[in-house]
Amino acid sequence: MKTTLSFGDLSRQFAVSLRILPVTVAICSGLYTFITLLAAQIAPYASSGSLIRSEKGEIVGSELIGQQFSRHEYFWSRPSAVSWNAASAGASNLSPASLAMRQKTEKLLVPFALKKGEKIPADLVTASGSGLDPHISFAAAKFQAPRVARARGLSIDQVMAVINNPESGTITIPLLNESLVNVLHLNRSLDRLQK
Known part of the structure; x- marks a missing residue:
């Protein structure tokens, strides 16, 4: 039995990928940046290289x-x-x-x-x-x-x-x-x- 993907299956997977994209971008760009900036405010001496x-x-x-x-x-x-x-x-x-x-x-x-x-x-x-x-x-x-x-x-x-x-x-x-x-x-x- 030969299986094939229909256009509907591909479009569903593409739709899921598009929904995941903004979440991934928000976590990797926004949340990471926020945590890094917060850490720099909490420990300014260490975040500047312990100069x-x-x-x-x-x-x-x-x-x-x-x-x-x-x-x-x-x-x-x-x-x-x-x-x-x-x-x-x-x-x-x-x-x-x-x-x-x-x-x-x-x-x-x-x-x-x-x-x-x-x-x-x-x-x-x-x-x-x-x-x-x-x-x-x-x-x-x-x-x-x-x-x-x-x-x-x-x-x-x-x-x-x-x-x-x-x-x-x-x-x-x-x-x-x-x-x-x-x-x-x-x-x-x-x-x-x-x-």
């Missing part, structure tokens, strides 16, 4: 996107696999066993002037999955404290007090039992300390 401003009101960075610091008086962020370009966030895809990764890591070790046998926290020589991680581990901050203290003319205890201060962006992840430090917050706290 951090100076005392003068100038944007100095984002709490969520890492940036490069290279001067000795500042804590250094994790290396970036994407040259600090937020538009192309991502990892390098190099194997940990590859020669290219080893050479890259050895090059990243040079500025730290390690003494023989001295160990460095891995996050100071490895990029994060996004390539733009704003945090370093507490161990990485502690490792850099002597260099920062020398460059700023502070004691290591003063620098450690800033690292341990929650206002410096130090957070603890209970599940992992690990503390992370937001590098931009930490460096700004040190700048405020010396004003």
Whole structure:
């Protein structure tokens, strides 16, 4: 038995499609836009990119996107696999066993002037999955404290007090039992300390 669609069946299906279209457009365009605008009003800081401003009101960075610091008086962020370009966030895809990764890591070790046998926290020589991680581990901050203290003319205890201060962006992840430090917050706290 051969089945065929009649013109009536097709016209009914087309009519249903036409009735569904405005509902779909309203949900996808109108409701989505309304919810997004409502969320922006409820959380304006987060909706604007969690931007951090100076005392003068100038944007100095984002709490969520890492940036490069290279001067000795500042804590250094994790290396970036994407040259600090937020538009192309991502990892390098190099194997940990590859020669290219080893050479890259050895090059990243040079500025730290390690003494023989001295160990460095891995996050100071490895990029994060996004390539733009704003945090370093507490161990990485502690490792850099002597260099920062020398460059700023502070004691290591003063620098450690800033690292341990929650206002410096130090957070603890209970599940992992690990503390992370937001590098931009930490460096700004040190700048405020010396004003």
